[in-house]
Amino acid sequence: MTDTKNPGEKTMGVGQGAKTTLTLKRPVEQGVVRQSFSHGRSKSVVVEKVKRRVLGPGDKPESPSAAPSAPPASAPQASAPAPRPAAQPPRPPQGPSASAQPGRPPLRTQPAPGANLSSPRPAPQGSRPGGVVLRTLTEEEARARATALQDARVREAEERKRAEEEARRRAEREAREKVEREAAEARKREEDARRAFDEEAKRKSEQEARKRFGEDTPAPAAPTGAAASAPRAAQPSAPAPRPEVGAPRVATPRTQTMDAEDDDRRPVRRGPGGSPARPAVPPKPTRAPAGAEKSRGRLTVVTAQSADDERQRSVASFRRRTQRMSGHRHVEAKEKIAREVTIPETISIQELANRMAERAVDVIRMLMKQGQMVKITDVIDADTAQLIAEELGHSVRRVAESDVEEGLFDTADTAEDLQPRPPVVTIMGHVDHGKTSLLDAIRKANVVSGEAGGITQHIGAYQVTSPLGGKITFIDTPGHAAFTAMRARGAKVTDIVVLVVAADDGVMPQTVEAINHARAAKVPLIVAINKIDKPDAKPERVRTELLQYEVQVESLGGDTLEVEVSAKAQTNLDKLLEAISLQAEVLDLKANPDRDAEGTVIxxxxxxxxGPVATVLVQRGTLHVGDIVVAGAEMGRVRALIDDKGSNVEGAGPSFPVEVLGFNGTPEAGDRLAVVESEARAREITDYRQRQKREKAAARSATVRGSLEQMMSQAKTAGRKEFPLIIKGDVSGSVEAIIASLEKLGTDEVQARIIHSGAGGVNESDVTLAETAGAVIIAFNVRANKEARDAAERAGIEIRQYNIIYDLVDDVKAAMGGLLAPVNRETMLGNALIKEIFAVSKVGKVAGCLVTDGTVERGQHVRLIRDNVVIHEGKLATLNRFKDAVNVVQSGQECGMSFENYQDMRAGDVIECYRVEVVQRTL
Structure with missing residues (x-):
């Protein structure tokens, strides 16, 4: 096994094939390593180790002249070295010239692959004998070196591949750039040739034109030779320099002809060289001033000869040429301007882009990156719009649509502007406890006689003078359970609540409700115990019952004033007014009359x-005729103010109830009224409020998927029947009370659906709507006009008229009960046990039975039970006793039975006989 010092370095070795080169060879040590394998196997491996020369302190490096002059040729068995990557720098030259360079270290060599490493390495000249002998490599070290050598070879192959790929890409890029340069040069040559051709054609046309018009006006001689080939713009306008004296003049046919023509016309002044001088230029035709509009048409021979001006390149053509010459360079983007963008609660993408002066496509692209697929007309919320605007570098100012109502209400008044005002007193209590009678006795009027059924179904406002001389404003509220909203509205605008309790009736449910409304409004309470003139009156009973609801009167040690009165006998009415005045002094009620009016629609x-009439209680300021007012979603200009006695007044101050005429539509009871400075402001406010009403109505009618409870509720009410109604009343408060009462009648199976409601009489449009929706029209204290009655008769629409809310609710309740599905009620008759089954011709199977309980009747419903499981339900077809058909079989008797359309009966089965009764349900 061989090992190299560094895998990335080039090696030099001594081979037998080397002729003129001299290389160095390291000493090699050989050893035998025994390798152990699994299953008891082993193997001896010869390991060769190349020693590295270690220089001692006295050793000197080899002389540069001793370096080999050229790398030796590799042995035949060695593979050719791989080509060096193109990205690496070229290999430095070798040989004597390379090794003899001053300042270069001696070249360290290592054996080439395939060299004979077993031969001893000759000791270098000047080295000490006996070098350091390296230890034998262990198995792990040999394996690590082999792995490192293999990794180096792989890394070198990868680098070589990368270098080859980079060289190939660079060659392709250079070839592509070369082709593009050649194409650009070819286009440039074509453009120059085209331009020269155009100039030449233009020059020839000018010469032809001068030649044709030369009979009247001599044209100047055209340049010849090199001057003719040059562009016209490059020719000087001054005459050419005169040639030297004595230079011969070259005569051409053209010059001879021109000379002859000049001789016929006028003498020609010749130059020193004999050539004719430039003739006098004739006056040019008058041209349009620079920048004037030129009439451009089709270029023909006639237009070219008769045109006063030369045909030049158009602006569009010049722009295209400029773009071609500039190579469609990118126009530098203008400096971005940061703007302050006003964003409402909702805004469309088009409007947002316009306010930012950005492209709408950029805004849509940003929204698509956030996962929102939108169109240019879609509406986004204010938070999303703010994120987009800030990301584009703009500042944002958030505004809400409700800002149009800023400054409309609750403007603070200074203490010096406040003046005393009359108290507002609300009469509350249970129905038929004498509230309106008491107020009639105080006002010395007879309102009760005009009320249908003897009960108050409207809310009224009156003003009286107390015995102490001050003014007191009374608000009368209905006591019926349906008028809860009216009582709550009366308690909100009041200063003092007078709770009327009948001495013979005591505390009732609406009395408790009035107490709760007074506590919610945080207003003081005065108890008026009425009907003390009756024989069964028990005032102490009223005081005691009020203690259960934490109302403690003064006679029992509390702080609530109480007065025993009688509206019929007019007893202690002055004491009641004095108690009210005393309570008002304690409250110290004040308001500013010198400002724009604010109030509440009662x-x-x-x-x-x-037209639309609204009863308004002015709370601050003074309301004048001609003021522009806003109440809820309606606006108008005050045409008239009418007090509670029916007289016209010019103004209404604080705590003064008046009827206001001049609204565009009927406002809703409970709306706050305010005076605005202009119709534009009023229209802006009402538009916003009407839009809010439409959105709320749409949200209520829309079926949206909510929580699990809402989904279950919708699934439960999916099959609910609806009773469509159109309700018209005399005042909006009564309509509100009727709608609230009818909505409480609904169940899971049937519900009243109010299609339309409003204050006023029944008109033709109501009948048309009822015909479309199949609804019933309910008129409360109003009537239908003649056109509406005729239309209802033609369409078959029923108009039901009421003046008492009791009757209205009862009739609607009965009608809704008719929509309920009837209930089938079962009545058990008896049981029978099957003893035997008989087959009868033309009849089928007949069961012989014994009646064990009750009776069995023919034609009634039966159940067949086998092993306590119901097998069949049907009707009893035949019932026989012996051979006779009977209607009833009593308990303990035997009979024969057969079922309708069923034959699978067995001995031991039990038959239940029962009667089904249909019961109509009611609400």
Whole structure:
């Protein structure tokens, strides 16, 4: 086994085939190594070790002149060395000239592959006798050196391959560049030849034109020889220099002809050499000023002769030529401008690109990198738009659509601008406890007589004068359970709540609800115990029951004022007003009347003669006729203000209830009203709110996949029947209460679906909508006009009119109950045991049975049970006792039975007989 010092170095060796070269050979030590293998096998291997010369302190390196002059030829059995990679530097020359260079170290050689390594190495001249003998290599060291040698050879082969590949690619690239250069030079030569040809053709056309027009105006002599081949632009405009005196003039046919023509016209002034001088240039035709529009048309012989101007290259042609000459160089990009981009809550990709002054395709590309496949018209959210804008180097300013409402409400007032205002008192309590009667007694009016059914179904606002001289604003709320939203709305806008409790009835459910509304609104409470004039009145019972709901009156040691009153006998009404005034003084109610008005819509309706009418309670500022107001999604200009007595007023201050006329549409009860400075601002606000309403309605109607509970609920209600309705009422609060009551009637099987609702009478469009949807029209305290009635009769649409909410809810409940599927109720009749099976002709199999329990009736439903498993359900076809057909067989008797369309009966089976009753369900 041989080993080289370094695998990457070139070796030199002494071979028998070398003639004129002298090489050095290292001493070789041989040894025998025994290798052990599995299964007890062994093998002796001869190992040769090449010694490395170690120089001692007194040894000198070999002289450069002793180096061999040329590398020896390899032995015949050695393989030819691989060619050096092209990427490596060339091998330095060898020989005497190479080894004799000053400053170069002596060349260290190593044996070539295949050289005779067994011959002893001659000792170099000047070295000490007896060198260091290296130890014999172990098996691991020999294996490691063999592995290193093999890796070096593999690495050298890979480097050689890489160098060859690099050389091949470089040659291909150079060949390709050479072809491109030759093609570019050929194109350049073609362009020069074409340009020279164009110049020559142009020059010849000019000469031809001068020749044709030379009869009237002599043309200057055209240059000949080398000057003619040069471009026209390179010829000097000044006359050519005169030749030396005495130079002979060469006469040509053209010069002779021109001389003759000049002699016929006028004497010619000749130059010193005898050649005629340049004739006088005739005046040029007037041309259009530079930059004027030139009429370009088709180039013909006539246009070329009659044109005043020369035909030149067009701007587009010149641009194309410039692009060809420049090789379509890339135009340097302009400096990017960072902009401040305003981004709303949602924005389309086209609008975002326009605001950033970027290409929309770049924005789409960025979104596609994020995994979003979008179009230019798609809408993205504000967060995504901000990421894109910031990535493109722009700054972002986020705005929300709700910013249009900034500064509309809740502007703080200074303390010096505040002035005392009347208190707003809400009358609340259970139905039929005398709330409206009490308010009528205070106002000395008779509102109760105008209410249908004797119950209040609207919310009203009135203003009275207390015995102490101050103003008090009362808000009357309905006591029916359906008007919860009205009571809540009244509690929100109030300062004091008067809880009316009947002394003969006590605390009722709506009384408790009123207490909760007052606590939620954080307003003080005054208890008015009404109907004390009745014989069965028990005021103490009311005080005691109020303790269960943490309402402790003053007579029981609490802080809640209570007054015993009688609306019918008008007892202690002044005490109630005094208690209200006292509570208002404690609250110290103030507001700023000298500012734009703000208020709340208490009630709204659609009047046939006056249009949309809204009952508004002004809370701050003063509302004037002509103001531009916004309430919810509706706007308008105030046309008139009407107080609670029906009189027109010019202005309404704080705590003053008025009816406002002039809205474009009917606002919703509970909307906040505000005065704005212009119609543009009002339209901007209402557009935003209408858009919000549409989006919410679409979100409610859209069926989106949500959580698992929502999916189960949708699957549960998939087969639900719907009862479509169109509801029209006199005021929006009543419509709201009706919708809330009908929605509570729904079950898992049937539900009322409100297709349309609104305040106002029934019109023709409501009938058309009902015909399309197959709905029923419900009119609450309103009527249908003549056109709507005629259309309903033609279409067969039912218009049901109500004025009491009890009757409306009951009728709808009964109608919805009719949509429920009936229930089949089973009634057990008796059991029978099959004793024997008989085959009867023309009848089939007949079971001989014994009735063990109850009775068995012919034509009723039966079940066949075998081993406690129901085998068949059907009807009993025949029932015989002996040979007679009977209708009923009692317990303990035997009979014969046969089933309808079933013959597989066996002895020992049990027959159950039962009756099925259909029961209609109700809500």
């Amino acid at each position: 009630e709204a309706k659609l009047d046939r003669g006056r």
